[in-house]
Amino acid sequence: MFDTSLTLRDLMFLAEGAGVTILVTAISVVIGTLLGILFGVIRTQLGPVLSAPLTFVLDIFRSVPLLIQLVLGNAFVGMVLQIQISGFTVACMVLSLYTSAYCAEIVRGGIEAVPETTRRAARSLGMTWGQDMRYIVMPLATRVALPSWIGLALGVMKDSALVYVVQVTELLKSTQILITRLQEPLFLLLICGAFYFIISFPLARFGGYLERRWSND
Amino acid sequence: MFDYTFQWGQAMARLPRMLDGAVVTMQIAVLSMALGIALAILLTVLRLSGSRPLMAVATTWVEIARNTPALFQIYMAHFGVASFGLYLSPFASILVGITFNNAGYLTENFRGALKAIPDTQSRAGRSLGMSQIQAFRYIVMPQMLRISFLPMTNQMVWAILMTSLGVTVGMNSDLYGVTQDLNALTFRTFELFAIAAVIFYVITKTITLGGRLIASRLFRY
Amino acid sequence: MKKLTLLAALAGLVGIAGTAQADKLDDIMASGTLRCAVVLDFPPMGMRDENNEPIGFDVDYCRDLAAALGVEAEIVETPFPERIPALMSGRVDVGVASTSDTLERAKTVGFSIPYFAFEMAVTANTGTGISSYEGMKGFTVGAVAGTYEAIALEAQVNEWGEGTFRPYQTQADVFLALSQGQLDATVSTSTVAQANVQSGNFENIQVVGFAPFDTDYVALFARRDEYGLLNYLDLFVNQQIRTGRYEELYEKWVGGEVPRLTIPNAHR
Numbered sequence: 178m179f180d181t182s183l184t185l186r187d188l189m190f191l192a193e194g195a196g197v198t199i200l201v202t203a204i205s206v207v208i209g210t211l212l213g214i215l216f217g218v219i220r221t222q223l224g225p226v227l228s229a230p231l232t233f234v235l236d237i238f239r240s241v242p243l244l245i246q247l248v249l250g251n252a253f254v255g256m257v258l259q260i261q262i263s264g265f266t267v268a269c270m271v272l273s274l275y276t277s278a279y280c281a282e283i284v285r286g287g288i289e290a291v292p293e294t295t296r297r298a299a300r301s302l303g304m305t306w307g308q309d310m311r312y313i314v315m316p317l318a319t320r321v322a323l324p325s326w327i328g329l330a331l332g333v334m335k336d337s338a339l340v341y342v343v344q345v346t347e348l349l350k351s352t353q354i355l356i357t358r359l360q361e362p363l364f365l366l367l368i369c370g371a372f373y374f375i376i377s378f379p380l381a382r383f384g385g386y387l388e389r390r391w392s393n394d
Numbered sequence: 395m396f397d398y399t400f401q402w403g404q405a406m407a408r409l410p411r412m413l414d415g416a417v418v419t420m421q422i423a424v425l426s427m428a429l430g431i432a433l434a435i436l437l438t439v440l441r442l443s444g445s446r447p448l449m450a451v452a453t454t455w456v457e458i459a460r461n462t463p464a465l466f467q468i469y470m471a472h473f474g475v476a477s478f479g480l481y482l483s484p485f486a487s488i489l490v491g492i493t494f495n496n497a498g499y500l501t502e503n504f505r506g507a508l509k510a511i512p513d514t515q516s517r518a519g520r521s522l523g524m525s526q527i528q529a530f531r532y533i534v535m536p537q538m539l540r541i542s543f544l545p546m547t548n549q550m551v552w553a554i555l556m557t558s559l560g561v562t563v564g565m566n567s568d569l570y571g572v573t574q575d576l577n578a579l580t581f582r583t584f585e586l587f588a589i590a591a592v593i594f595y596v597i598t599k600t601i602t603l604g605g606r607l608i609a610s611r612l613f614r615y
Numbered sequence: 616m617k618k619l620t621l622l623a624a625l626a627g628l629v630g631i632a633g634t635a636q637a638d639k640l641d642d643i644m645a646s647g648t649l650r651c652a653v654v655l656d657f658p659p660m661g662m663r664d665e666n667n668e669p670i671g672f673d674v675d676y677c678r679d680l681a682a683a684l685g686v687e688a689e690i691v692e693t694p695f696p697e698r699i700p701a702l703m704s705g706r707v708d709v710g711v712a713s714t715s716d717t718l719e720r721a722k723t724v725g726f727s728i729p730y731f732a733f734e735m736a737v738t739a740n741t742g743t744g745i746s747s748y749e750g751m752k753g754f755t756v757g758a759v760a761g762t763y764e765a766i767a768l769e770a771q772v773n774e775w776g777e778g779t780f781r782p783y784q785t786q787a788d789v790f791l792a793l794s795q796g797q798l799d800a801t802v803s804t805s806t807v808a809q810a811n812v813q814s815g816n817f818e819n820i821q822v823v824g825f826a827p828f829d830t831d832y833v834a835l836f837a838r839r840d841e842y843g844l845l846n847y848l849d850l851f852v853n854q855q856i857r858t859g860r861y862e863e864l865y866e867k868w869v870g871g872e873v874p875r876l877t878i879p880n881a882h883r
Contacts, residue, residue, distance in 0.1 A: 252584040
């Protein structure tokens with residue numbers, strides 16, 4: 178029924194692309210999350226006025242198409258700064274900052290969801306700011322933030338399909354290369370779509386489960 | 395060797411064409427949102443219908459929209475469905491792709507909003523003699539749309555950003571497409587895309603702030 | 616004409632503190648690798664074999680250049696619209712990417728003398744009945760965004776005042792759209808048109824004639840200020856022709872009469 182010239186070697190080629198997609202996503206999500214937590218905490222600590230410059234910069238990453246961020250990041254690093262780094266590195270850098278901008282919002286939302294009174298109670302028990310953050314804010318904020326964070330991580334994986342623009346051959350690009358040679362667009366696109374779905378769907382469900390579970394108590 | 399010389403003049407001379415592109419980008423985004431909201435309401439009704447096949451349709455739509463890349467969806471709308479002999483123009487392809495995506499995400503937003511509306515309300519409506527459809531139409535839906543207003547402005551921003559993917563299906567009249575064409579002509583990548591980025595920023599910021607302003611005026615609880 | 620003053624000042628400091636600057640040619644020889652931007656969905660200039668490894672005229676040309684420089688060749692796949700960004704961002708050293716040497720582009724990058732020349736051919740979907748260049752009037756036509764033929768074809772469609780022009784990101788997408796019937800006809804280089812028709816992947820397309828565009832001379836490109844490298848490229852192209860390697864590669868990948876790379880009554 179499926180008359181295809183797709184060989185095992187081509188499947189390996191697709192798998193390689195999938196590996197790149199996962200690698201770019203993993204690196205960007207880890208770095209982006211760490212930066213995002215840092216930015217989020219800074220924003221809540223400084224208040225809206227003092228943190229305005231940071232807010233502005235992070236806003237840019239959420240207001241300009243990722244495709245343009247990648248093209249510009251690539252052109253800036255190479256043409257203006259004249260630093261020689263690979264497209265893979267540029268992709269990870271831009272995606273990390275992009276992730277951090279969204280993550281900072283999630284972290285801020287999480288921290289602000291912890292009632293002020295709870296935190297004051299902690300401080301009046303003699304806890305330091307650090308202890309308050311570590312033992313009171315973090316556990317409570319994580320419950321609010323984790324489901325959104327899972328959504329963000331999956332979003333980054335899907336958005337990583339755009340890094341082809343800086344010459345990184347990820348899954349969708351590998352698929353297009355095979356379409357060029359085999360001319361079986363629908364079949365190959367379905368394989369590609371299925372791959373994203375298989376990774377994304379269970380994790381998205383898990384996020385939804387956490388959200389439901391934690392919002393009940 | 396930090397010797398790159400910016401040629402802003404060359405890029406700025408093309409600003410009018412880029413602004414024309416921005417108008418097309420706005421058109422796509424607005425249309426895809428209008429259609430997306432309508433479809434999302436339909437999908438929400440299907441989800442509430444209690445009929446298994448209808449619920450399955452809605453769920454499949456939502457999960458595919460949310461779990462595959464937007465670029466994939468748009469590429470599919472053009473090259474994928476053409477395998478069935480259905481040809482969409484670049485404009486139609488990008489519109490269908492983004493609408494598909496919008497509808498999926500908005501349906502999920504609506505689901506969240508519905509949770510905030512007590513079931514007792516629609517039961518009260520039913521006991522007043524309204525049909526199930528009427529109860530949804532006149533009691534639940536207005537509140538649902540109101541609660542999801544801010545998420546909708548976020549989705550609108552996403553729609554604007556997604557228009558940049560139109561180049562993969564042959565669009566060249568939207569802001570990203572115009573910028574790319576000009577880049578091919580002059581090779582002034584950095585300057586042209588920086589200007590495009592500023593235009594995108596202004597558009598999305600206007601939507602976000604405008605949305606908040608409207609929300610604070612209209613929906614004071 | 617604004618320079619980044621701060622960065623320029625920094626550059627000055629580095630210049631004073633550092634040793635004499637090596638140019639790109641030195642860098643390539645020192646690194647042992649020549650990175651070429653090549654378009655890999657542009658048969659027979661650049662494509663992939665069944666192992667998905669790059670092959671084609673441009674790929675061989677890059678390898679020859681690397682061999683002449685005594686370094687390894689690295690083929691960096693770049694879609695047409697990404698050629699210049701890839702060069703400017705230092706991801707590649709030189710472009711062997713069938714790039715038309717227009718004056719507008721030469722304001723940004725440096726071109727060698729032409730290393731290849733294309734005639735433009737019209738390929739049509741057989742279902743449309745298009746049989747010539749003029750026959751495309753009123754139909755939906757397309758080409759690869761940012762190429763010589765795309766710019767000329769879009770201008771032609773605008774002049775005709777009817778029909779539509781659609782640019783796609785890659786040559787592969789153009790032929791895919793053509794065979795699916797989303798496009799009625801396309802203008803591409805005749806070599807690409809022949810290669811795609813002969814590939815046997817598409818049953819319903821055929822080359823129906825030539826497009827009356829000027830001959831499309833394509834050149835190697837490098838950063839505009841790398842005179843040493845550009846100078847080397849000029850000589851390399853000349854040597855390829857002198858030694859017969861150009862004809863050899865043409866026979867291997869294209870076949871037929873070798874296009875002339877000189878312009879009558881011109882100095883260069």
